[in-house]
Amino acid sequence: MGQEPTINLPSSSSFSAGRVRSSPVTLAAQGFANYAGKKKSDYKRILISRIADECMICQENDDDVVLVLELPQNDPLFMRKKKLLDDKGFALKIHAPLKCSSVPTLDQLNDFSNRLIQQARIINYDEVEIYFNGDSASDYSNPRNELQALNYLLEAIDNSLSGDKHMMKNIMQNLRDEIVDRIHKVGSRFGEELEFVGCSNTDKEKCLLDWSVNNGARTNLDIAYIEGAGRGAIATQDLKVGDIALEIPVSIIISEELVHESNLFHVLNEINGISTETMLLLWCMREKYNKNSRFILFFETLPEKFNTGLSFGVDALVTLDGTLLLEEILQAKEHLRVQYEELFPALSDLHPDVFPPDLYTWEHFLWACELFYSNSMKVFFTDGKLRTCLIPVAGFLNHSVCPHVLRYGRIEASTHTLRFPLSRACHAGEQCFLAYGKFSSSHLLTFYGFLPQEDNPYDVIPLEFDNLKDEDCEDGRIATEVPTHMVRGTWYSKDHGIFQYGLPSPLLDILRRAGNPNWQSSVITKEILETELIVLRDLKCTFQDMMDALGDENVDDRASWDVKLAIEYKNLQRRILSSILTSCGTGFELVECELLKCTS
Numbered sequence: 154m155g156q157e158p159t160i161n162l163p164s165s166s167s168f169s170a171g172r173v174r175s176s177p178v179t180l181a182a183q184g185f186a187n188y189a190g191k192k193k194s195d196y197k198r199i200l201i202s203r204i205a206d207e208c209m210i211c212q213e214n215d216d217d218v219v220l221v222l223e224l225p226q227n228d229p230l231f232m233r234k235k236k237l238l239d240d241k242g243f244a245l246k247i248h249a250p251l252k253c254s255s256v257p258t259l260d261q262l263n264d265f266s267n268r269l270i271q272q273a274r275i276i277n278y279d280e281v282e283i284y285f286n287g288d289s290a291s292d293y294s295n296p297r298n299e300l301q302a303l304n305y306l307l308e309a310i311d312n313s314l315s316g317d318k319h320m321m322k323n324i325m326q327n328l329r330d331e332i333v334d335r336i337h338k339v340g341s342r343f344g345e346e347l348e349f350v351g352c353s354n355t356d357k358e359k360c361l362l363d364w365s366v367n368n369g370a371r372t373n374l375d376i377a378y379i380e381g382a383g384r385g386a387i388a389t390q391d392l393k394v395g396d397i398a399l400e401i402p403v404s405i406i407i408s409e410e411l412v413h414e415s416n417l418f419h420v421l422n423e424i425n426g427i428s429t430e431t432m433l434l435l436w437c438m439r440e441k442y443n444k445n446s447r448f449i450l451f452f453e454t455l456p457e458k459f460n461t462g463l464s465f466g467v468d469a470l471v472t473l474d475g476t477l478l479l480e481e482i483l484q485a486k487e488h489l490r491v492q493y494e495e496l497f498p499a500l501s502d503l504h505p506d507v508f509p510p511d512l513y514t515w516e517h518f519l520w521a522c523e524l525f526y527s528n529s530m531k532v533f534f535t536d537g538k539l540r541t542c543l544i545p546v547a548g549f550l551n552h553s554v555c556p557h558v559l560r561y562g563r564i565e566a567s568t569h570t571l572r573f574p575l576s577r578a579c580h581a582g583e584q585c586f587l588a589y590g591k592f593s594s595s596h597l598l599t600f601y602g603f604l605p606q607e608d609n610p611y612d613v614i615p616l617e618f619d620n621l622k623d624e625d626c627e628d629g630r631i632a633t634e635v636p637t638h639m640v641r642g643t644w645y646s647k648d649h650g651i652f653q654y655g656l657p658s659p660l661l662d663i664l665r666r667a668g669n670p671n672w673q674s675s676v677i678t679k680e681i682l683e684t685e686l687i688v689l690r691d692l693k694c695t696f697q698d699m700m701d702a703l704g705d706e707n708v709d710d711r712a713s714w715d716v717k718l719a720i721e722y723k724n725l726q727r728r729i730l731s732s733i734l735t736s737c738g739t740g741f742e743l744v745e746c747e748l749l750k751c752t753s
């Protein structure tokens with residue numbers, strides 16, 4: 154089993170590097186929390202990318218173009234974002250250097266849109282982005298967040314275009330075109346090539362699609378087999394930003410209402426503390442074998458095996474030795490086992506007609522948990538309730554770090570449907586990707602059974618400090634309970650110069666202050682440079698220990714699916730650690746050079 158390394162730092166501080174998420178989940182069908190602004194204790198798997206209450210208002214003021222950006226007060230990162238905006242001199246009310254009465258030059262429009270985008274980025278930052286990019290909003294490293302920020306601006310511009318006042322229409326239309334162009338650029342950087350799209354045996358999928366359409370679904374997607382990802386959804390025609398890729402009526406969404414209508418409910422309702430998600434999971438375990446089920450076509454398309462980290466065999470677990478993922482998988486599985494044993498065989502013994510023992514085995518329970526972890530979505534219904542659901546057809550959408558569909562998860566009151574609108578264009582024949590959530594690769598492997606092919610900005614290594622205190626606790630960083638400090642692949646950083654080295658500023662700063670309480674960024678003295686060397690040396694030692702714990706590189710072309718995934722995961726960890734070690738090493742040389750200049 155992987156051990157969390159601990160090192161001693163200067164001034165007798167110590168920190169350990171390790172995953173924060175270690176407390177047990179309380180509900181069978183809930184996933185682990187992710188890092189991006191979620192509480193450590195909140196283990197709910199949230200697929201809803203953003204609640205659409207936040208918007209930007211655009212106003213006219215005689216001849217001035219004035220935009221008002223809204224930073225919602227209830228944003229958990231409000232104080233930190235506000236401070237970032239203030240530090241950069243960004244006001245939420247922006248007087249554009251444009252006049253309604255004159256045609257703006259291209260340069261003017263460019264400058265203005267650059268400024269708007271930087272502000273939108275900050276407003277849309279999550280915990281990870283703030284931590285790594287807090288100092289600079291001039292570029293982006295996370296395509297998902299960039300798409301979110303650009304779509305936020307687009308929505309505001311569209312609102313202004315549909316308003317009564319038309320004076321600004323031209324300017325706004327130009328701005329809109331510019332933002333759409335930026336969205337295309339983000340998408341084209343991450344254009345995914347389908348290795349193979351086949352229609353080998355899509356009979357069941359076709360039947361489900363037809364059934365959904367006959368029941369009111371609208372789709373611009375077809376289902377196909379995709380190398381390495383099972384089924385996926387392919388655009389049937391060119392779809393642009395804002396188009397609806399898929400629309401599913403509430404009537405075919407599988408949610409807790411179905412449990413209420415079944416004979417499981419009166420038994421389960423008597424159990425203290427059982428969640429509606431667990432009830433729905435138990436309902437699905439039985440419904441899957443109900444030949445008369447209204448959802449038979451849905452259940453028939455589900456895989457017999459899910460192949461997530463929860464189904465890893467012994468060899469794969471052994472391969473994961475030295476990683477924190479091993480602990481995560483073992484804990485998650487243990488938790489599920491406890492959940493199962495709290496319910497079974499007791500329920501089957503007491504109510505064998507409602508819970509037939511042959512359907513409620515541990516293997517079937519684990520299958521259902523994997524189904525919910527990898528396929529369920531949280532949806533806001535029109536009654537204001539958030540429900541965990543299984544959604545026919547939408548369940549074929551695969552995940553990407555640069556998704557087409559970002560904002561979904563709220564039932565449209567006027568149509569009683571769940572819409573999947575595009576946040577970036579998807580051309581006919583291209584695979585349409587969904588944003589599952591802001592998940593690390595370890596989370597995706599454990600609960601979904603895959604690793605993204607592209608770099609994943611949420612692959613962070615959290616760092617826990619025992620004795621070090623952040624100075625600016627009032628900015629909300631501590632209060633969010635996500636890891637206070639972390640590292641990720643340094644290839645994301647644009648600044649590898651002295652005092653930065655591609656490493657996050659908050660981490661460097663806290664270590665510097667631990668080594669030298671008088672540390673000040675504005676003065677470069679011999680003492681400051683010596684502190685720098687100590688910080689870099691200690692960081693290098695810590696990450697070298699982690700690298701050593703991973704052992705030698707494993708290669709096995711004939712390995713089983715789970716061992717292959719475990720090897721791939723370990724290689725990813727090696728790549729991240731290696732980039733950090735290189736940055737520390739190069740940084741060390743830079744500081745030594747500077748120190749030589751100081752002393753000569």
Ligand SMILES: C[S@@+](CC[C@H](N)C(=O)[O-])C[C@H]1O[C@@H](n2cnc3c(N)ncnc32)[C@H](O)[C@@H]1O
Pocket residue numbers: 381382383384385456527528547548549550551552553600601602603604605606
């Ligand atoms: C909601 S389902 C998507 C449809 C799924 N591909 C299928 O055939 O049923 C989620 C599962 O799809 C697969 N998946 C999703 N995104 C993927 C990706 N980017 N690469 C590989 N597999 C992916 C994983 O097996 C995951 O558990």
